[in-house]
Amino acid sequence: MVQVKLEFGGGLDAIVADRTKRLQVDAPVRTLGELITWVRRNCIREKHDMFAVSEATVRPGVLVLVNEVDWELEGTTRYELQPGDHVAFISTLHGG
Amino acid sequence: MVQVKLEFGGGLDAIVADRTKRLQVDAPVRTLGELITWVRRNCIREKHDMFAVSEATVRPGVLVLVNEVDWELEGTTRYELQPGDHVAFISTLHGG
Amino acid sequence: MTEHPPVLFCPDRESVERYSRQMLVQGFGGPRAQQVLQQQVRVLIVGCGGLGCPAALYLAGAGVGCIGLADADRVQRSNLHRQVAFTDADVSAAKVTALRAALQARNPRVHITEHDVMVSADSARDILRPYDVVLDCTDNAAARYTVNDACVWERKPLVSAAAVGLDGQLAVYNHGRDGPCYRCVFPVCPPPECQGSCDADGVLGMVPGVLGVLQALEALKLVMEMRGVGKWRCSLTGRLLLFDGRHLEFRTVQLRPRQRHSCAVCRQVYDEEEATRALPL
Amino acid sequence: MTEHPPVLFCPDRESVERYSRQMLVQGFGGPRAQQVLQQQVRVLIVGCGGLGCPAALYLAGAGVGCIGLADADRVQRSNLHRQVAFTDADVSAAKVTALRAALQARNPRVHITEHDVMVSADSARDILRPYDVVLDCTDNAAARYTVNDACVWERKPLVSAAAVGLDGQLAVYNHGRDGPCYRCVFPVCPPPECQGSCDADGVLGMVPGVLGVLQALEALKLVMEMRGVGKWRCSLTGRLLLFDGRHLEFRTVQLRPRQRHSCAVCRQVYDEEEATRALPL
Ligand SMILES: [Zn+2]
Ligand SMILES: [Zn+2]
Numbered sequence: 001m002v003q004v005k006l007e008f009g010g011g012l013d014a015i016v017a018d019r020t021k022r023l024q025v026d027a028p029v030r031t032l033g034e035l036i037t038w039v040r041r042n043c044i045r046e047k048h049d050m051f052a053v054s055e056a057t058v059r060p061g062v063l064v065l066v067n068e069v070d071w072e073l074e075g076t077t078r079y080e081l082q083p084g085d086h087v088a089f090i091s092t093l094h095g096g
Numbered sequence: 097m098v099q100v101k102l103e104f105g106g107g108l109d110a111i112v113a114d115r116t117k118r119l120q121v122d123a124p125v126r127t128l129g130e131l132i133t134w135v136r137r138n139c140i141r142e143k144h145d146m147f148a149v150s151e152a153t154v155r156p157g158v159l160v161l162v163n164e165v166d167w168e169l170e171g172t173t174r175y176e177l178q179p180g181d182h183v184a185f186i187s188t189l190h191g192g
Numbered sequence: 193m194t195e196h197p198p199v200l201f202c203p204d205r206e207s208v209e210r211y212s213r214q215m216l217v218q219g220f221g222g223p224r225a226q227q228v229l230q231q232q233v234r235v236l237i238v239g240c241g242g243l244g245c246p247a248a249l250y251l252a253g254a255g256v257g258c259i260g261l262a263d264a265d266r267v268q269r270s271n272l273h274r275q276v277a278f279t280d281a282d283v284s285a286a287k288v289t290a291l292r293a294a295l296q297a298r299n300p301r302v303h304i305t306e307h308d309v310m311v312s313a314d315s316a317r318d319i320l321r322p323y324d325v326v327l328d329c330t331d332n333a334a335a336r337y338t339v340n341d342a343c344v345w346e347r348k349p350l351v352s353a354a355a356v357g358l359d360g361q362l363a364v365y366n367h368g369r370d371g372p373c374y375r376c377v378f379p380v381c382p383p384p385e386c387q388g389s390c391d392a393d394g395v396l397g398m399v400p401g402v403l404g405v406l407q408a409l410e411a412l413k414l415v416m417e418m419r420g421v422g423k424w425r426c427s428l429t430g431r432l433l434l435f436d437g438r439h440l441e442f443r444t445v446q447l448r449p450r451q452r453h454s455c456a457v458c459r460q461v462y463d464e465e466e467a468t469r470a471l472p473l
Numbered sequence: 474m475t476e477h478p479p480v481l482f483c484p485d486r487e488s489v490e491r492y493s494r495q496m497l498v499q500g501f502g503g504p505r506a507q508q509v510l511q512q513q514v515r516v517l518i519v520g521c522g523g524l525g526c527p528a529a530l531y532l533a534g535a536g537v538g539c540i541g542l543a544d545a546d547r548v549q550r551s552n553l554h555r556q557v558a559f560t561d562a563d564v565s566a567a568k569v570t571a572l573r574a575a576l577q578a579r580n581p582r583v584h585i586t587e588h589d590v591m592v593s594a595d596s597a598r599d600i601l602r603p604y605d606v607v608l609d610c611t612d613n614a615a616a617r618y619t620v621n622d623a624c625v626w627e628r629k630p631l632v633s634a635a636a637v638g639l640d641g642q643l644a645v646y647n648h649g650r651d652g653p654c655y656r657c658v659f660p661v662c663p664p665p666e667c668q669g670s671c672d673a674d675g676v677l678g679m680v681p682g683v684l685g686v687l688q689a690l691e692a693l694k695l696v697m698e699m700r701g702v703g704k705w706r707c708s709l710t711g712r713l714l715l716f717d718g719r720h721l722e723f724r725t726v727q728l729r730p731r732q733r734h735s736c737a738v739c740r741q742v743y744d745e746e747e748a749t750r751a752l753p754l
Contacts, residue, residue, distance in 0.1 A: 090715065092635070093636060096524040096636060096671070105359065156386075157378055165446045186361075188354070211554060216673075272579055394495060409677065409679035427719075427720050439708050
């Protein structure tokens with residue numbers, strides 16, 4: 001179990017249960033990849049493919065941030081979560 | 097001695113030595129009032145009255161923030177500084 | 193000022209077209225909210241400069257039914273870089289007249305009232321009484337205190353912004369019982385030599401631009417909250433947004449609550465309220 | 474496109490007046506910087522909508538000498554709430570033509586080039602070659618990848634913004650050797666059903682308003698940095714600004730550096746550079 005703060009931005013809040021932008025969860029996972037699988041199953045209420053098409057990674061166009069830093073700099077799915085981590089899922093926007 | 101982070105905004109950076117917006121200092125003070133006196137003497141390089149006219153308080157139009165909160169909520173000059181505190185001095189702007 | 197007759201809103205094809213992208217937004221409140229904006233909402237913009245121009249353009253675009261414009265100045269060429277509602281041809285025209293024309297060209301359904309006067313302690317309360325919310329887009333400290341005090345007396349929330357150089361500030365004052373007024377936070381007017389201005393210190397046009405648009409956004413959320421339509425809430429009550437354009441940093445800090453006992457104006461209004469309540473029926 | 478002859482800048486009374494408030498700003502770089510802006514700086518705005526309108530108004534106000542406008546659309550009434558350079562009378566006109574007129578009415582000294590075309594993979598590189606910096610103000614994912622890829626090939630920094638609903642994003646891509654391009658960060662285009670748009674999801678006018686003005690600010694700082702005038706630096710390289718208009722929150726997050734080996738376009742440009750360097754003299 002690891003306690004993490006989740007955030008959904010760029011419209012992803014619309015598919016989260018209760019349309020919440022921020023959630024605090026205790027997730028039975030170790031890595032960020034496992035967290036994504038867990039979030040898809042437990043926090044997303046509809047249109048699951050808008051969040052992640054397959055297990056362990058987000059769909060194209062979703063930026064994952066660990067404590068305000070691009071997950072690419074943190075090992076992506078292999079990143080080992082620390083208690084209190086702030087994980088944000090931000091969908092890129094295209095409108096103008 | 098207490099180590100605090102100082103910040104000068106709303107144009108006050110112009111009268112700080114090196115026109116710096118942010119400074120980290122070790123100040124031989126205990127309270128916020130004493131810090132203001134110390135900053136006026138040691139960090140402000142010109143037009144000292146733009147920062148504080150007299151000892152221990154800022155001039156009208158300067159908002160003091162302790163860790164992002166209005167100092168009025170923290171006891172103003174009597175607030176006892178903690179190591180690592182972030183103290184910001186923000187001059188109100190009037191232009192438009 | 194002239195009276196604003198309630199305008200009959202018929203959701204004809206033109207309106208649907210004009211406001212469709214706004215009405216589609218999650219939480220907006222649909223055609224009913226758009227109708228309320230058109231028929232019931234009155235916003236006063238004090239100062240038609242670098243803040244007032246963008247604020248007015250976006251509020252008119254959103255379909256706020258009645259917009260008041262207060263300013264006694266005329267357009268100067270040195271205004272144009274930031275007062276983007278004006279053109280070269282407007283130089284020397286009264287700002288309120290030029291801005292009114294710009295707004296009506298964009299949205300003919302909006303009713304505009306011109307207040308071609310310096311807002312003074314004498315005139316301020318009468319001017320702002322008919323409005324729901326006031327935008328402080330002025331350019332000097334004296335006007336800011338005048339507008340604030342009138343808002344406290346008339347119980348009008350005040351969406352206040354300021355900009356100089358590359359710095360900007362935004363707050364919503366006098367909102368609700370606990371939201372502080374401008375004077376609660378800044379009880380004493382700074383000495384003249386500490387009052388920076390765009391004329392003396394310069395300003396990059398984009399800085400009041402950003403702040404003016406944000407004022408319009410918070411004002412829109414505020415009036416929709418007041419009228420009970422839509423799901424957004426004004427977020428800045430009791431907070432101050434600081435913008436540093438040099439480093440492109442924004443942050444929000446927490447302000448003190450209303451100072452009922454020490455604020456020179458809230459104290460009076462509060463005492464008056466107490467006295468009224470204490471009167472025998 | 475037409476050639477832009479260098480314009481002789483004489484700091485006559487009109488220029489001093491027009492730009493005085495900007496030239497006064499601490500760190501601006503004085504009349505020399507203003508002259509460089511007028512004579513040497515060329516900015517391309519791709520997309521003349523909710524982002525492009527405010528961006529163009531403020532860049533023209535600041536005196537950027539040559540502004541290119543690219544858009545193949547015509548003004549619709551549903552645009553007006555957020556595309557504040559246009560009036561009711563512009564409905565059905567080509568956006569580039571209407572916006573050009575709006576900019577020239579504000580600052581007759583600015584040279585405007587109209588590109589009344591869809592920017593395509595074929596045309597993009599030619600269109601943006603003469604410019605110093607490109608603003609991505611487009612409204613769809615395909616255009617964003619097209620503009621990005623052309624910027625990488627032509628080595629142009631890209632000031633990119635987007636807005637839907639009450640959310641906005643801003644970044645400066647492809648700036649310097651290490652600043653990532655858009656494709657470095659988002660290597661694969663999202664599936665169509667995940668590409669929100671203002672037409673489908675709506676947008677509050679102020680949201681692209683704020684983002685477009687911020688784009689103009691960062692573009693101005695960027696071109697002054699490129700030309701070595703003024704003391705500001707573009708602050709957003711390698712960072713992404715997130716705006717939540719519902720809660721009036723801004724924050725900036727750190728992006729990965731340029732992905733020389735994995736980005737489909739940076740890899741090619743990088744390989745080409747390597748190959749060129751490896752050639753015998
Ligand atoms: Zn008060
Ligand atoms: Zn790349």
